[in-house]
Amino acid sequence: MLRVNCPWCGFREEIEFTCHGEASILRPSKAEALDDRGWGEYVFFKENAKGIVLERWEHSSGCRRWFVALRDNVTDNFLGFAKADEAPPRIPKGYVQDKSCASIPMPKTASGYGKADKKSLRK
Amino acid sequence: MSRYSLLSLYRHSRTGHENWPRAWRNPPLRPSYDVVIVGGGGHGLATAYYLAEEFGVRNVAVLEKGWLGGGNTGRNTTIVRSGYLQDSSALIYQHGLSLFEGLSKKLNFNVMFSSRGLLQLAHSVHDLQEQSRRVSACRQNGIDLELISADRVKYMLPEINLSCRFPVMGAAYQHDAGNARHDGVAWGYARAADSLGVDIIQNCEVRGFRISGGRLEGLETTHGDVRCNRVGVVASGHSSTLAAMCGFRLPMTSVPLQALVSEPIKPVLNKVVMSNGVHVYLSQSDKGELVIGAGADQYSSYSQRGSFAAMDSILSPLVELFPYISRLRMLRQWGGVVDITPDRSPILSKTEVSGLYFNCGWGTGGFKATAGSGHVFASSIANEEMHPIAAPFSLQRFYSGALIDEGSAAGVAH
Numbered sequence: 001m002l003r004v005n006c007p008w009c010g011f012r013e014e015i016e017f018t019c020h021g022e023a024s025i026l027r028p029s030k031a032e033a034l035d036d037r038g039w040g041e042y043v044f045f046k047e048n049a050k051g052i053v054l055e056r057w058e059h060s061s062g063c064r065r066w067f068v069a070l071r072d073n074v075t076d077n078f079l080g081f082a083k084a085d086e087a088p089p090r091i092p093k094g095y096v097q098d099k100s101c102a103s104i105p106m107p108k109t110a111s112g113y114g115k116a117d118k119k120s121l122r123k
Numbered sequence: 124m125s126r127y128s129l130l131s132l133y134r135h136s137r138t139g140h141e142n143w144p145r146a147w148r149n150p151p152l153r154p155s156y157d158v159v160i161v162g163g164g165g166h167g168l169a170t171a172y173y174l175a176e177e178f179g180v181r182n183v184a185v186l187e188k189g190w191l192g193g194g195n196t197g198r199n200t201t202i203v204r205s206g207y208l209q210d211s212s213a214l215i216y217q218h219g220l221s222l223f224e225g226l227s228k229k230l231n232f233n234v235m236f237s238s239r240g241l242l243q244l245a246h247s248v249h250d251l252q253e254q255s256r257r258v259s260a261c262r263q264n265g266i267d268l269e270l271i272s273a274d275r276v277k278y279m280l281p282e283i284n285l286s287c288r289f290p291v292m293g294a295a296y297q298h299d300a301g302n303a304r305h306d307g308v309a310w311g312y313a314r315a316a317d318s319l320g321v322d323i324i325q326n327c328e329v330r331g332f333r334i335s336g337g338r339l340e341g342l343e344t345t346h347g348d349v350r351c352n353r354v355g356v357v358a359s360g361h362s363s364t365l366a367a368m369c370g371f372r373l374p375m376t377s378v379p380l381q382a383l384v385s386e387p388i389k390p391v392l393n394k395v396v397m398s399n400g401v402h403v404y405l406s407q408s409d410k411g412e413l414v415i416g417a418g419a420d421q422y423s424s425y426s427q428r429g430s431f432a433a434m435d436s437i438l439s440p441l442v443e444l445f446p447y448i449s450r451l452r453m454l455r456q457w458g459g460v461v462d463i464t465p466d467r468s469p470i471l472s473k474t475e476v477s478g479l480y481f482n483c484g485w486g487t488g489g490f491k492a493t494a495g496s497g498h499v500f501a502s503s504i505a506n507e508e509m510h511p512i513a514a515p516f517s518l519q520r521f522y523s524g525a526l527i528d529e530g531s532a533a534g535v536a537h
Contacts, residue, residue, distance in 0.1 A: 001430060001431045013432075015432045018421065021376065036522045036524075037522050040521045040522035044521040045373065048363035048377055049367070050377075055423075073424045076424055076426045100425075
């Protein structure tokens with residue numbers, strides 16, 4: 001069973017948590033101007049990246065607070081945790097991705113982690 | 124292709140079965156093809172077979188980065204059924220089921236399709252109402268489902284514990300659903316496709332797509348470049364990675380789904396049992412192992428490993444339903460990367476790149492559709508126009524809102 005480090009409660013068992021998916025998804029700033037395509041992209045489409053991903057998790061059976069987690073989804077190893085209003089966790093120096101990610105370049109920051117998101121997290 | 128028959132079996136027995144020819148060739152990648160299929164699982168191989176057999180497109184290659192049927196084709200629990208609620212789903216899954224009947228003869232390869240009957244248990248009044256709605260919808264679509272009483276469930280499954288924590292109140296029964304041998308399906312399609320001239324290239328990974336002016340021109344692979352104007356991507360959990368190479372995203376999340384088998388025992392179960400309510404599915408293989416499907420994990424993963432928590436959540440209700448299982452040892456456990464879409468229905472679609480087709484999003488229940496999916500996808504690629512059965516499963520539905528919601532049918536892994 002995975003052990004997840006809640007920034008408030010410390011390490012707890014995976015079953016206490018809910019994974020809410022990619023942390024890069026933001027509600028469009030001008031929602032009223034979106035067409036069907038824009039709404040479809042926002043609601044349904046995902047990066048679904050292979051390798052290092054930044055995700056939102058919730059300690060749903062614990063303190064019920066949300067945080068962001070950096071995870072390698074090829075090995076299922078967590079690489080770092082941060083509160084939602086903190087700077088997101090960085091990829092550890094010298095971290096080596098699995099061989100099956102050979103065709104995917106090593107990201108400088110976690111996959112799907114856009115500029116807009118960075119701004120909103122640091123606000 | 125040398126035909127398999129009683130006579131060939133006899134002939135090879137005279138030389139100690141040491142001279143059987145290889146079931147398919149191992150050709151090098153040629154520089155150009157009419158159609159390239161990316162992904163050598165059941166769906167990809169079926170697509171290649173029907174392209175060559177029915178639609179006359181024989182200059183076809185199937186590229187597989189691992190070995191044939193080594194992904195979700197070899198990792199599922201082999202259930203074949205078609206009792207889906209929505210009309211579009213009913214059509215495509217029933218098409219698959221009807222192709223499974225007679226497939227062994229058509230491929231000259233025993234896929235061990237056994238329509239032994241499948242029960243979906245109801246554990247509450249609400250479950251019963253939902254089942255009865257789905258049974259009616261299926262009957263309207265020509266699928267022979269019936270609602271049966273708890274007594275009849277007990278008659279079919281004498282070992283079941285009806286008065287468990289969530290008591291069994293009845294079931295939806297599909298008599299012509301069942302199992303097939305998953306490896307056999309992949310190998311049968313591979314052998315038949317190969318004999319029609321399809322090149323099956325294993326250990327060949329796609330590294331990039333050559334796109335010019337919105338038109339597909341070829342592929343870059345670990346075996347060199349290949350020119351091709353039509354490509355069908357059938358890569359299940361890894362479809363998003365391939366879509367990213369072409370510059371677009373897909374509405375799906377890849378999550379681990381696992382299954383396990385027990386030690387082999389004498390025949391105890393001659394039906395397939397599923398339950399959405401307590402999240403269980405179970406059948407017995409011809410070897411005698413109980414094949415048990417476990418749930419999907421909540422987080423995205425490409426690890427091909429499931430979590431212990433998911434395994435725990437399947438075995439506890441299973442032991443409630445069938446108490447004898449508590450004394451069985453589990454032999455093997457494995458996981459696959461399944462591609463879950465928001466409406467739990469597959470994607471068979473053209474893309475914004477002309478000549479590039481995607482067939483993915485089968486999620487937790489793709490095996491049953493192997494034949495049907497391959498057939499309609501082959502038709503779509505050959506005619507450059509989506510087959511009527513495949514048309515509703517276009518990517519456009521995520522923009523128009525015409526989703527095919529099978530959350531209730533596929534909320535449980537199957």
